[in-house]
């Protein structure tokens with residue numbers, strides 16, 4: 001696992017957007033796994049700036065969703081499909097036909113979960129999966145004690161996650177209790193995992209993810225199992241890392257030709 005400590009969220013967004021640009025240069029039809037929440041927004045704005053400047057070609061890029069609420073009506077502005085259309089697809093000019101995600105409005109939710117895993121596999125898998133992290137260490141919507149081998153499936157949100165996400169809704173009551181999320185096993189199949197965490201509220205979860213034991217209690221610690229996982233943190237989110245100086249020295253000495 002590579003840990004990169006950046007000065008602030010904007011620098012993290014720029015670094016990760018550059019890695020995505022490198023990937024799309026090597027593989028123009030790469031499948032990008034995108035995440036929701038506030039944290040990845042600087043990545044999307046940095047990508048948008050590159051597209052507008054003409055330095056990034058996304059004309060063949062494909063995009064896939066990490067997770068989705070269950071039970072919101074199709075087109076609900078806070079469904080993750082709508083959020084990603086608004087924050088990623090439309091600003092980058094990527095048409096909806098190149099965007100796949102789980103159907104949280106399906107009548108057969110278990111079937112929709114299985115269908116999404118099959119769709120991801122049929123698409124050739126995910127080249128680079130962006131991840132945020134919940135204050136309880138969740139990735140996607142894999143709450144604590146999710147199986148480290150889990151596939152896309154329905155999960156029940158913890159009260160903490162519902163409270164954390166209530167800011168996007170008019171009231172806590174409107175935050176769904178159930179979600180569809182790529183499983184941890186599904187996420188680990190992506191060829192490169194890139195987790196961005198910013199702000200002091202994430203410092204404890206980051207420390208447990210990076211330096212704690214591999215544990216289903218901290219779902220993000222499953223990144224320790226992945227051969228190419230990059231954790232990008234700002235100074236505030238790095239505050240509890242015991243090995244912060246080592247991570248800084250390692251990154252400073254990294255060969256210039258090597259991307260994250």
Ligand SMILES: N[C@@H]1[C@@H](O)[C@H](O)[C@@H](COP(=O)(O)O)O[C@@H]1O
Pocket residue numbers: 035036037038039040066067131132133134135139140141161165
């Ligand atoms: N399902 C999403 C996660 O993918 C995201 O990482 C998390 C943190 O969001 P934020 O970045 O806003 O703190 O929120 C939600 O639970």
